[in-house]
Amino acid sequence: MNELASLTRRHFLTRTGACLGMAAAASLIADEQPPSGVQWRTHFAPKARNVIYLFMGGGPSHVDTFDPKPVLRRQHGQEMPGSVLGNQRVTLMTRNQGHRLAAATPFRFRKVGRAGHDMSDLWQHLPEVSDELTFIRSMHTEPINHDPAVTLMQTGRGEAGLPAMGSWLSYGLGSENRDLPAYVVMMSGTYDQPITPRYFSSGFLPSQHQGVQFQAAGDPVVYLSNPRGISNQARGEIVAGINDLNRIRARKIGDPEIVARIHAFELAFRMQTAVPDLVNLHGETQATLDRYGPDVSNPATFARQCLLARRLVERGVRFVQLFHRGWDAHTAVTASLRRQVRDVDQPIAALIRDLKIRGLLDSTLVIWGGEFGRTAFGQGDLAGDFGRDHHPRCFTYWLAGAGIKPGLTIGATDDFGYNIVDRPVHVNDLHATILRCLGIDHLRLTYRHAGRDFRLTDVAGEVVNEVVG
Numbered sequence: 001m002n003e004l005a006s007l008t009r010r011h012f013l014t015r016t017g018a019c020l021g022m023a024a025a026a027s028l029i030a031d032e033q034p035p036s037g038v039q040w041r042t043h044f045a046p047k048a049r050n051v052i053y054l055f056m057g058g059g060p061s062h063v064d065t066f067d068p069k070p071v072l073r074r075q076h077g078q079e080m081p082g083s084v085l086g087n088q089r090v091t092l093m094t095r096n097q098g099h100r101l102a103a104a105t106p107f108r109f110r111k112v113g114r115a116g117h118d119m120s121d122l123w124q125h126l127p128e129v130s131d132e133l134t135f136i137r138s139m140h141t142e143p144i145n146h147d148p149a150v151t152l153m154q155t156g157r158g159e160a161g162l163p164a165m166g167s168w169l170s171y172g173l174g175s176e177n178r179d180l181p182a183y184v185v186m187m188s189g190t191y192d193q194p195i196t197p198r199y200f201s202s203g204f205l206p207s208q209h210q211g212v213q214f215q216a217a218g219d220p221v222v223y224l225s226n227p228r229g230i231s232n233q234a235r236g237e238i239v240a241g242i243n244d245l246n247r248i249r250a251r252k253i254g255d256p257e258i259v260a261r262i263h264a265f266e267l268a269f270r271m272q273t274a275v276p277d278l279v280n281l282h283g284e285t286q287a288t289l290d291r292y293g294p295d296v297s298n299p300a301t302f303a304r305q306c307l308l309a310r311r312l313v314e315r316g317v318r319f320v321q322l323f324h325r326g327w328d329a330h331t332a333v334t335a336s337l338r339r340q341v342r343d344v345d346q347p348i349a350a351l352i353r354d355l356k357i358r359g360l361l362d363s364t365l366v367i368w369g370g371e372f373g374r375t376a377f378g379q380g381d382l383a384g385d386f387g388r389d390h391h392p393r394c395f396t397y398w399l400a401g402a403g404i405k406p407g408l409t410i411g412a413t414d415d416f417g418y419n420i421v422d423r424p425v426h427v428n429d430l431h432a433t434i435l436r437c438l439g440i441d442h443l444r445l446t447y448r449h450a451g452r453d454f455r456l457t458d459v460a461g462e463v464v465n466e467v468v469g
Contacts, residue, residue, distance in 0.1 A: 045439060137410070156428055307354075
């Protein structure tokens with residue numbers, strides 16, 4: 001082989017990752033010193049050490065869940081006032097439907113807990129832990145379609161190619177467990193809306209900060225098991241030999257991605273012991289399993305993943321994100337929401353109670369919400385089970401746990417749940433607040449790329465001080 005061919009192949013191998021599972025596993029280090037890019041310090045005393053982000057993919061309807069609107073019930077079936085609609089954009093699905101008729105929720109609201117939070121009767125278990133929650137009813141964003149809206153909620157901007165929030169936290173804080181990733185992702189729910197790896201990508205950050213997806217079937221992490229005929233000892237020797245060559249190459253050309261690949265191989269080897277122990281629930285009591293509900297026995301369910309989220313933060317994983325798909329209710333909002341809330345209601349209540357019992361809620365920030373809300377006007381025949389369109393103008397999030405004052409409701413929407421009338425909170429503000437709970441100044445967590453300093457909150461973001469404890 002001539003030198004040019006050798007250099008060409010070497011360049012190709014340098015620029016491409018190892019297998020997907022190995023590359024995804026590169027979220028922690030084996031050495032006592034942090035790798036390039038990991039800060040491992042906070043700007044303030046942190047209240048939270050870990051995050052569990054319960055992401056409801058598709059956009060939950062705020063007016064059917066947590067933001068009651070009696071006026072909608074009185075105005076049901078009547079034309080929405082032009083003064084309320086204004087000139088706001090709508091999607092192609094309702095742009096040409098003609099009349100936009102006010103659509104009251106089919107569910108009844110009541111006050112729950114000592115804090116008196118409003119919840120629809122969809123929620124049967126969440127009220128039991130409602131006093132731990134603080135609601136932000138005045139969230140807003142810009143994108144009106146799913147992909148850019150999820151991208152913005154994950155990365156702080158609507159364009160592809162930027163690091164996700166979990167990657168920023170891995171970069172800024174590292175991990176507390178050398179045998180597990182700093183950033184873990186799990187998925188459940190229906191498959192009508194794709195969740196792409198781009199939503200938990202490390203972007204331009206070193207690839208060791210990529211989110212690691214845990215699978216519901218087979219190996220929890222792809223390629224975790226040894227190939228047939230390869231023992232643990234043999235695999236360890238193979239990894240050591242490959243990494244010796246990688247270190248030689250890294251010293252020669254200084255490519256940080258080679259360093260990331262070294263750590264990927266080493267972490268993947270250690271995960272062969274740590275991950276099977278993590279997903280083995282035999283140590284859990286029957287009372288704990290019952291708390292999460294009957295679905296906990298199925299690895300593909302949100303219930304099982306909530307229990308695994310607790311086990312992950314218990315072991316020091318920095319950021320756990322559960323994507324539960326299926327909230328895109330353009331039709332049959334009643335049936336859709338009953339199904340979706342049934343999937344998540346009991347597991348979420350169990351997770352919060354479980355964290356509190358074990359003393360983990362004091363160090364774990366729990367976040368619930370989607371990429372936007374749904375319209376106050378209906379899609380389809382209001383005499384039947386109508387749907388709702390996308391609505392980025394206002395929607396609801398709630399927070400609980402470390403760093404959050406419990407029992408509050410921040411912000412308000414108008415009588416139709418269509419516009420914000422008090423304390424707007426943008427996605428960038430939410431991100432700044434989450435970082436503040438973790439002891440990070442969002443203005444100072446930066447990474448230089450393409451000639452400028454980037455941050456999760458882009459060029460905006462203010463901490464919502466009212467909710468920070």
